[in-house]
Amino acid sequence: xxxxxxxxxxxxxxxxxxxxxxxxxxxxxxxxxxxxxxxxxxxxxxxxxxxxxxxxxxxxxxxxxxxxxxxxxxxxxxxxxxxxxxxxxxxxxxxxxxxxxxxxxxxxxxxxxxxxxxxxxxxxxxxxxxxxxxxxxxxxxxxxxxxxxxxxxxxxxxxxxxxxxxxxxxxxxxxxxxxxxxxxxxxxxxxxxxxxxxxxxxxxxxxxxxxxxxxxxxxxxxxxxxxxxxxxxxxxxxxxxxxxx
Numbered sequence: 260x261x262x263x264x265x266x267x268x269x270x271x272x273x274x275x276x277x278x279x280x281x282x283x284x285x286x287x288x289x290x291x292x293x294x295x296x297x298x299x300x301x302x303x304x305x306x307x308x309x310x311x312x313x314x315x316x317x318x319x320x321x322x323x324x325x326x327x328x329x330x331x332x333x334x335x336x337x338x339x340x341x342x343x344x345x346x347x348x349x350x351x352x353x354x355x356x357x358x359x360x361x362x363x364x365x366x367x368x369x370x371x372x373x374x375x376x377x378x379x380x381x382x383x384x385x386x387x388x389x390x391x392x393x394x395x396x397x398x399x400x401x402x403x404x405x406x407x408x409x410x411x412x413x414x415x416x417x418x419x420x421x422x423x424x425x426x427x428x429x430x431x432x433x434x435x436x437x438x439x440x441x442x443x444x445x446x447x448x449x450x451x452x453x454x455x456x457x458x459x460x461x462x463x464x465x466x467x468x469x470x471x472x473x474x475x476x477x478x479x480x481x482x483x484x485x486x487x488x489x490x491x492x493x494x495x496x497x498x499x500x501x502x503x504x
Contacts, residue, residue: 274301274337275436275468276325281334283320283491294320295331296491304435307462307469309479309499312488318472319440321488325470326359326438327351339435356384360429360437364444366421368413374400374424375409381432392431399427403457419450426457430467437461439471443478455481 283295295317302308310318323329324336327343336343338354346354360381368377378396387395400406403423413421422442429437439458443451459481461467471482479485480499487495 273303275304276302277337279335281331284332293491305466307482308484309482310472310486316488317491318488322438322440322472327355358435360434362425362429362439362442364441366425370413373410378428378431395431399431403427418446422454436468
């Protein structure tokens with residue numbers, strides 16, 4: 260596609276993400292593993308969904324499929340009504356670049372770049388001019404409360420600050436959906452709570468759609484819905500209080 264908006268219109272009705280009987284199989288013969296086994300799931304615009312489950316339940320595989328980092332063996336993945344299987348490799352890259360923001364457990368910041376430069380990186384790949392990159396990166400850092408750290412590199416920041424920079428980086432490109440894979444996995448309880456409260460605020464105030472994989476039940480309670488996975492299947496779904504006291 261010449262531009263992502265040509266094939267991924269922004270005025271599609273909900274859901275933003277739709278899994279239809281998705282199965283993902285790795286390996287062959289005795290090494291064959293069914294990481295996802297017939298998963299059907301809808302995530303609407305403005306949802307904050309936490310995906311939980313034991314190790315090997317398929318939660319990270321599900322997130323990778325949502326992020327076009329992996330492809331299902333069977334089934335259909337629709338993003339804003341578009342069947343992702345019909346997109347070329349370049350089109351999937353455009354989808355990731357323009358519609359998705361990623362937050363990982365390990366922050367993935369480049370150590371020799373400042374916070375500002377790290378946040379600007381996705382916009383370089385989007386082809387944004389320098390002035391726009393600077394303005395949007397500063398706005399994103401302000402959104403996570405770290406404008407005063409814009410010129411610091413990761414070694415000068417705490418783990419919680421680094422994760423906030425990573426969230427700012429995910430926001431700067433203007434995504435429709437942020438996918439967070441164990442975003443509090445390397446943090447203590449206080450910093451974990453700060454990060455998930457930040458995600459909750461972005462969801463509530465900005466209407467950002469967020470899907471978060473976590474193994475921490477107290478962190479999942481900040482979401483509006485918890486999807487519990489076991490053996491590659493959705494075992495249950497429930498609404499939460501969304502962290503509301």
